[in-house]
Amino acid sequence: MARVVVEVMPKPEILDPQGKAISSGLRRLGFDGFTDVRQGKRFELTVDGEVTDAVLAEVRDAAEKLLSNPVIENVVAVRVEEEDTEAGAR
Amino acid sequence: MARVVVEVMPKPEILDPQGKAISSGLRRLGFDGFTDVRQGKRFELTVDGEVTDAVLAEVRDAAEKLLSNPVIENVVAVRVEEEDTEAGAR
Numbered sequence A, B: 001m002a003r004v005v006v007e008v009m010p011k012p013e014i015l016d017p018q019g020k021a022i023s024s025g026l027r028r029l030g031f032d033g034f035t036d037v038r039q040g041k042r043f044e045l046t047v048d049g050e051v052t053d054a055v056l057a058e059v060r061d062a063a064e065k066l067l068s069n070p071v072i073e074n075v076v077a078v079r080v081e082e083e084d085t086e087a088g089a090r
Helices: A017-028 A053-067 B017-028 B053-067
Strands: A002-010 A034-047 A073-081 B002-010 B034-047 B073-081
Touching (some): A017 B053, A034 A053, A034 A073, A053 A073, A053 B017, B034 B073, B053 B073
Antiparallel strands (some): A034 B034, B002 B034, B002 B073
């Protein structure tokens, strides 16, 4: 079974308090080289069968309708991923 | 300024109630081709300067210490991204 990854981020003009908190946290822990942090979401959709263009179109549709709020978020990526990425920590 | 993306997902053995809710939501909206949904996080770290190997090592360190909870989450990807991906909705 294939997996499609959808990535959603807050629009650039939207404030991101979680990202700001992480940014301060990084500085507090001594990580100094970062000027900004934004936090978004990553979804893994397991597809029953093959990932055809029709399935990808359906995923894009679902990404706009359910996985993101188009008023404040952008769907920044929809891509097919190989198996067991989730398990593979690096 | 470069941007590093960090992707974090719940470990496969951890229940993901948000993912389950999305999965039911998809079915309710008529999206039928998906057997499972998992929700994770995506972070964009803006780096002050060039992304060297040292910076990437620092990001990996930060990903384990602050961006994820190693008990229940895996850092599934740390990668450099070109500019203005955040703005580019698809």
